[in-house]
Amino acid sequence: MENNYIIELKNVSKIFDDDTVAVDNFNLYVRKGEFITFLGPSGCGKSTTLRMIAGFDFPSKGEILLNGKDISNLPPNKRPINMVFQRYALFSHLDVYDNIAFGLRLKKIPVVKKDKNGNPILKIDHKKIWDLKREYNLIKRNKHLSEEEKEPKLNDLQSKIDYYKTTPVQSYSYAKLSSKEIDQKVARALKIVDLEALEDRDISTLSGGQQQRVAIARAIVNEPEILLLDEPLGALDLKMRKDMQLELKEMHSKLGITFIYVTHDQEEALTMSDTVVVMKDGVIQQIGTPKMIYDEPKNAFVADFIGESNIYNGTMIGNKKVRFLDFNFDCLDDYPLNEKVDVVVRPEDIHFVKDGKEMIKGKIVNQIFKGMNYQYTIMIGKNEVMVKSTENYPVGSEANLTIEPDGIHIMKKDFTTNVYTDAWINKNNEVMIDESAFSCDVTQLVPGSSLDEEGNVVSKDGKHKYNFNDADVVAEIALDKIEVIDDIESENCEVVGEVVDSIYVGDHYRYIVRTENEEDFVFVSPYSYNLNDKVGIAVKKEDIKLRLKKEVAEYEI
Amino acid sequence: MVKKILAYSYIYLILLLMYVPILVLIIFSFTNATYIGSWNGFSFELYAALFQSEEIMVAVGNTVIIAIISAVCATILGSLGAIGGFYMKRRGRAVLENINQIPVVNAEIVMALSLVVMFVFIGNMIFGGENLFSFWTLLVGHIVLSAPFVYLNVKPKLQQMDPSLYEAALDLGCGPRQALYRVVLPEIIPGIFSGFMLAITLSLDDFIITAFTRGSGLLSGANNIETISTLVQAKIKKGPIPPEMRPLTTIIFLIVLLVVIGISIYRNKGTSYKNVMRKRLRARRD
Numbered sequence: 109m110e111n112n113y114i115i116e117l118k119n120v121s122k123i124f125d126d127d128t129v130a131v132d133n134f135n136l137y138v139r140k141g142e143f144i145t146f147l148g149p150s151g152c153g154k155s156t157t158l159r160m161i162a163g164f165d166f167p168s169k170g171e172i173l174l175n176g177k178d179i180s181n182l183p184p185n186k187r188p189i190n191m192v193f194q195r196y197a198l199f200s201h202l203d204v205y206d207n208i209a210f211g212l213r214l215k216k217i218p219v220v221k222k223d224k225n226g227n228p229i230l231k232i233d234h235k236k237i238w239d240l241k242r243e244y245n246l247i248k249r250n251k252h253l254s255e256e257e258k259e260p261k262l263n264d265l266q267s268k269i270d271y272y273k274t275t276p277v278q279s280y281s282y283a284k285l286s287s288k289e290i291d292q293k294v295a296r297a298l299k300i301v302d303l304e305a306l307e308d309r310d311i312s313t314l315s316g317g318q319q320q321r322v323a324i325a326r327a328i329v330n331e332p333e334i335l336l337l338d339e340p341l342g343a344l345d346l347k348m349r350k351d352m353q354l355e356l357k358e359m360h361s362k363l364g365i366t367f368i369y370v371t372h373d374q375e376e377a378l379t380m381s382d383t384v385v386v387m388k389d390g391v392i393q394q395i396g397t398p399k400m401i402y403d404e405p406k407n408a409f410v411a412d413f414i415g416e417s418n419i420y421n422g423t424m425i426g427n428k429k430v431r432f433l434d435f436n437f438d439c440l441d442d443y444p445l446n447e448k449v450d451v452v453v454r455p456e457d458i459h460f461v462k463d464g465k466e467m468i469k470g471k472i473v474n475q476i477f478k479g480m481n482y483q484y485t486i487m488i489g490k491n492e493v494m495v496k497s498t499e500n501y502p503v504g505s506e507a508n509l510t511i512e513p514d515g516i517h518i519m520k521k522d523f524t525t526n527v528y529t530d531a532w533i534n535k536n537n538e539v540m541i542d543e544s545a546f547s548c549d550v551t552q553l554v555p556g557s558s559l560d561e562e563g564n565v566v567s568k569d570g571k572h573k574y575n576f577n578d579a580d581v582v583a584e585i586a587l588d589k590i591e592v593i594d595d596i597e598s599e600n601c602e603v604v605g606e607v608v609d610s611i612y613v614g615d616h617y618r619y620i621v622r623t624e625n626e627e628d629f630v631f632v633s634p635y636s637y638n639l640n641d642k643v644g645i646a647v648k649k650e651d652i653k654l655r656l657k658k659e660v661a662e663y664e665i
Numbered sequence: 666m667v668k669k670i671l672a673y674s675y676i677y678l679i680l681l682l683m684y685v686p687i688l689v690l691i692i693f694s695f696t697n698a699t700y701i702g703s704w705n706g707f708s709f710e711l712y713a714a715l716f717q718s719e720e721i722m723v724a725v726g727n728t729v730i731i732a733i734i735s736a737v738c739a740t741i742l743g744s745l746g747a748i749g750g751f752y753m754k755r756r757g758r759a760v761l762e763n764i765n766q767i768p769v770v771n772a773e774i775v776m777a778l779s780l781v782v783m784f785v786f787i788g789n790m791i792f793g794g795e796n797l798f799s800f801w802t803l804l805v806g807h808i809v810l811s812a813p814f815v816y817l818n819v820k821p822k823l824q825q826m827d828p829s830l831y832e833a834a835l836d837l838g839c840g841p842r843q844a845l846y847r848v849v850l851p852e853i854i855p856g857i858f859s860g861f862m863l864a865i866t867l868s869l870d871d872f873i874i875t876a877f878t879r880g881s882g883l884l885s886g887a888n889n890i891e892t893i894s895t896l897v898q899a900k901i902k903k904g905p906i907p908p909e910m911r912p913l914t915t916i917i918f919l920i921v922l923l924v925v926i927g928i929s930i931y932r933n934k935g936t937s938y939k940n941v942m943r944k945r946l947r948a949r950r951d
Contacts, residue, residue, distance in 0.1 A: 164832050184835040197833035201851040205943065210847075211837035291946040308940060330837065 113173075114140040114366050115161065115334060120170035122156050122390075123252050130156040132390040134170070138334075138368070138383075143360050145369045147377040148387035149413070149655065154370045157387075158336050161368060162191050168252035174333070181243045190327035191336040195343065196319045198311045204322050205307040208297055211330040212290045216282035230276035240269045297329035300359065317348050324359070334366045341376065353379050374414050378402060386410050407519055411452040412529050412582065418458075418494055419529050421628050422451035422518065430518060433488050435468050437511060441518040448609060448620060448628065450519040455483065455496040457515025466508030475503050490543075490625055492530065526590070526630055531583040531654075533576045537563050539583050539652060542627030544603040548583070548652040550576050554660060564665065575665050580657040587618070589651035590631035593644035601644030605629065607637050621645060687918055694911040701911075715909040723884045724896040725913070728869060730883060731800075731892065735807035736864035742808065743815025743864075744857050748849065750816075751823040768813045777877040780806050784878065798880030803890060806878035811867045815860035822856030823849075870894055 115138045122131040131153040138144055146154035159165045160172060163184030171180045179187055190211070199207055221229045244265045247258055285293075298304050301321035311319065320340060327335055337356075341349045357380050360367050371377055377384050378398040386393040386401060386409075394406040405411035408419050422432035424447045430439045432451045443449055470488035482500060486493045486507045493509070501507065528541045537559070538545040551557045553576060556568035565574040596604045608628075609620035617636060621629045621643060629645055637643065656663075693701050697710040715721060750761045768776060780802070788797040830852060834844035850857075872894040879890045891899075893913070900907050 162832075162836060164835070183840075184832070185838045185840055189836075191833070191836050193829045193833055195827055195829065197827050197829040199830065199833075199848055199851070201854075210834075214838035214843070287946065292950065295947075295950050308943065326837070 112139055113137045114142075114175060115368075116173040116176075117157070117161075118171050118173065120157070120160065120167045120172060121252070122153070122160060122165060123168040130390050131160070131167075134390075134392060136385065136392070136395070138366060141364050141366055143357070143367045143369065143380060143382045145371060145377040145381035145384050146387060147371060147374060147384055147413075148393075150372060152387040153390035154372075154385075154387050155338060156390075158191075158338055158368065158370050161334070162189055162336055163187050166246065168250060169257075181246050188332055189334045189336060190330050190332040191338065192320075192323045192327050192340045194338045194340065196323040198319055198322055198326070200311045202311070203307070204298075204303065204309050204311065204314070205294060207311065207322055208294045208325045208329050209290050210326060212285055212293055215285055215330070217285070218280040219283050221279045221281050228278045231279040232275075233272055233277050233279065236277075237269055237272050240265055240272065244269065293329055297325040300328065300362070301325040316344055317352065320344065320352065324356075328359075328363060328365075332365065334368060335363075337367065337369045339371055340369075341371075349376070356380065378414070386413065388413075404517065405452060405519065408450045408452070408527055408529065411450075411517070411519070416455050416494060418453045418455065418492075420451045420453075420491065421626065422449045423447070424449060424518075428513075430516065433468055433491055433493070437467070437516055438513045439516040439518055440513050441516075443518060443520070446609075448521050450521055452517040452519065453493075453511055453515055455494045457511060458493065458495045459510050459512075460495070460497055460499060460501065461508050461510050463506075463508050465510070467510045468508075470507045470509065472501055472503050472505055472507050475501070521630075525587065526585040526628075528583040528585075528627070531581050533579045533581060533654075535563075535577045537576065539581065539654060541583055542603070542623055542625045544623070546583075546602050546647055546652060547649050548654060549649050550654065553579075553581075553654055553656055573665050574660065574663045576656075576663050579663055582655045582657060584653040584655070585629075585647055585651060587630055587632045589647060590629055591646045591648070592621075592631060592633060592635075592637075593646055596642050596644045598644060600646050602646045603627075603629075604642060604644050607639055607641045607643060610637065610639060690911055691915045691918070694915040697908070699905065699908055711908055712912045715912045718909055720891070721893075721896065721907075721909055721913065724891045724893050726884045727890050728892040728894075731803060731807060731890075732865045732868040735804055735811065735868045736861055738804070738808045739811040739864045740815050740857060740861040743812040743860055744819050744853075746812070747816045747819035747823060748845070748853075751820070765813045765816050768809065769817065773810070773871075773873045776809065777806070777874045780809065780874065781877050796880070798878065800880070800882035800890060802878045802880060803875060806874040807868045807871065810871060810874055811864035814863050814867065815857070818860035818863060819853055819856040822853040826852045872898060 115136075117134050117136045120131060120134040121129065123129050134153075134157060136144075146157060148154050156165060160167050163179075163182055163186075166181050171178050173179065174187070174189075199210065202210065223229050244262060247253070247261050247265070250258070294307075295304075298307055301324055303318065303321050303325065306314065306318065311322070314322065320343075323340070340356075341352050344352060353376060356367075369377075369380065378401075381398055383395065384398055384401050385395050388409055394401055394410045396404075401410065401414055405414060405417075411417045411419060420432040422430045424443045424445055425431045425436055426445065428439055428442055430437050430449065430451060468488055470486040470493060472484050473487050474485035476483045478496075481496050481498045484495045484497065484501065484507070486495055486509070488509075495507070495509065531539050531541045533548075533550060534540050534545060536545070537548070537550045539548040540546075551559060551565055554565050554567050554572075554574060557565045557574075560566050560573075563575075565576065566572070567574075593601050595601075603623055605621040605623040605627075607619050608622045610617050616632050616634045618630065618632050619637060621631070623629070631645075689701075693704075694711055695707050695709070696705050697708050698705045746761070746765070750758050753761065784797045784802050788795050826849070830848050831844050834848040835841070839847060870893075875890075875892050875895055876898070879892075879895070881887050881889055883890050885891050897906065897910060
């Protein structure tokens with residue numbers, strides 16, 4: 109073995125039958141014994157990736173290597189990998205003991221067949237040939253691979269098939285584990301998950317937390333090389349979840365096997381993992397240690413998703429100087445002059461200071477007691493700033509704030525889409541981006557839903573109704589979906605702004621239009637505009653992608 | 666308090682309505698009076714007459730053979746259909762479900778007549794005018810009657826099942842077929858069992874389809890196959906219900922009762938046996 113990676117995913121993509129791309133060109137190298145977490149909003153492809161590692165889905169492109177061997181098309185029962193399912197998937201017709209022993213009872217230990225003289229018996233391995241043929245057909249029928257990609261793989265498999273057809277190999281007989289061996293392993297697993305007293309209980313008599321433990325015991329008793337966990341704590345209450353997080357972490361260090369964990373809970377990911385993989389729309393946004401991801405988020409999405417953060421549009425105005433919130437701050441990152449950047453400031457990095465020593469002044473409009481500290485919302489001009497502090501300041505009073513250079517994180521602007529993290533929905537079901545209303549399709553927040561006459565969103569089965577008035581959302585508009593209207597008096601304009609930046613990229617221009625309220629719209633166009641031109645902007649209803657900041661259930665009526 | 670009394674008396678009234686007729690039947694099976702209502706004193710005469718009547722014994726034998734064979738076939742067909750349908754794509758499943766629904770809501774007479782027409786048609790067109798009516802046509806009729814009900818009994822069990830159970834079985838080392846036997850089947854076995862019992866019941870007391878599709882064979886030899894229901898029907902035409910039917914139905918009821926009790930005893934015993942083995946293993950743990 110040339111490296112110490114236990115599992116490698118190389119250029120893995122998953123394209124479903126209806127041409128939706130669930131995972132796009134995923135590259136990941138996992139070291140033995142690592143605790144790795146896939147983190148992202150629902151539908152980001154994290155579960156699909158996990159299912160490909162488990163073997164329930166096969167990658168459309170790319171390969172998965174386990175200890176350097178290609179397992180991309182191996183069925184799940186042939187992989188030394190076990191999974192803890194989201195809703196446990198315990199067998200209700202078996203009790204706790206039999207659930208845990210299930211995998212052990214199926215386990216077959218190969219024993220080399222020998223003749224009377226003790227020499228191994230050589231035979232044509234028909235099963236191996238059958239397996240290879242199955243894999244051959246799978247690759248042959250894969251419509252996502254081009255002929256050139258298929259050919260070397262198919263040739264390789266064909267030569268293997270030919271080899272096994274003509275060359276006899278050692279044959280095996282299979283022995284099962286004895287009931288005593290099984291019992292000892294089960295007893296050990298029960299001890300690890302602390303369930304010794306409940307081994308004879310029926311599954312239906314257990315609490316959620318206990319079922320969770322049985323599910324974990326059932327997986328680890330098989331001594332897998334990798335344990336996969338698909339949002340295993342999602343169904344538990346908060347207190348229980350916190351306890352289980354610590355216990356899982358402890359179990360991980362005790363067992364020493366690799367854990368791959370999937371969650372949408374950023375706090376869970378940060379608490380437990382050695383490495384976090386942040387995903388969005390099937391694409392890896394950032395891979396790093398929890399600290400790296402929190403302190404140095406790669407883009408505005410990661411910053412917004414991991415922890416609470418203030419995100420502003422900034423402009424570099426000099427060497428390690430950035431302007432945002434109408435103030436010139438010193439910072440540690442160096443970017444070219446006049447570059448438009450995303451500035452991320454964590455709420456705990458903004459400090460209250462005495463009058464006169466401040467960098468920026470604002471007015472406290474809201475205060476929430478959070479137990480450990482107070483969370484303030486402070487208006488500076490038209491910008492909202494979230495600040496955390498242990499000191500108590502009354503609402504309505506003036507706030508004097510400073511930000512240290514190491515609290516300012518500067519990111520190159522992501523120019524693939526316009527992302528507006530502080531958008532909200534108004535009562536007409538329009539999305540408000542910087543004080544201007546854009547008509548949008550709110551039914552996308554609930555898949556398959558429709559609108560009724562009162563403007564409420566009704567779910568597909570008609571059972572749930574939602575009212576998204578005042579809902580905080582993240583709005584995204586692709587660069588090429590923004591229409592530019594030259595006549596700023598036209599009724600079609602949804603917002604008017606000034607061209608502040610233009611770059612010629614290959615065959616088209618990329619412009620930034622800044623509105624009066626300092627919101628930027630980036631768009632691409634083949635036509636040329638001059639700096640300081642006033643233009644109108646309109647976006648088609650279906651081209652605004654929305655994502656709720658809170659759970660959808662909060663808006664149910 | 667009053668509410669409680671009312672609630673209980675309601676339940677007991679319904680139970681009474683359900684079980685009093687059976688009780689009356691059992692009591693009157695122990696007297697030899699021809700007409701129900703008159704009591705000629707306690708005797709086992711009717712039971713003796715029942716077992717001596719060759720006619721009835723043949724009908725009972727036929728009924729049981731047909732019920733068991735048709736129920737087994739219908740259970741296999743219906744369960745496989747339900748499992749197959751469950752793992753089908755959405756559109757295929759909808760079609761299958763609708764096709765299955767029609768025989769359930771359809772009038773039995775329509776099914777019986779259409780079966781007759783089909784058998785005659787096949788006999789004429791394929792077998793050159795041969796009379797197909799026999800045990801086999803009767804069996805086909807009964808399977809067609811009960812398979813959709815088995816499907817309907819198994820389907821909800823599959824829907825209640827956590828869809829990741831099958832994947833969990835694969836994950837723990839089962840092949841696809843093993844996963845089906847070891848996990849999916851035990852999960853839906855109550856549905857399959859109740860489907861089987863329903864199929865037996867449907868076949869046992871079926872008259873219309875039996876009367877239309879039967880031919881010669883089984884214990885009836887060269888005569889038309891006689892089942893309990895066709896026999897009773899034939900007797901009623903000529904006179905009152907034969908008194909031997911009273912002990913017969915009593916016996917059927919008692920058998921059903923024994924089966925139900927037997928199952929619950931078996932279940933408890935199964936777990937206690939396992940517990941003994943467990944305890945032995947546990948004692949040896951270090």
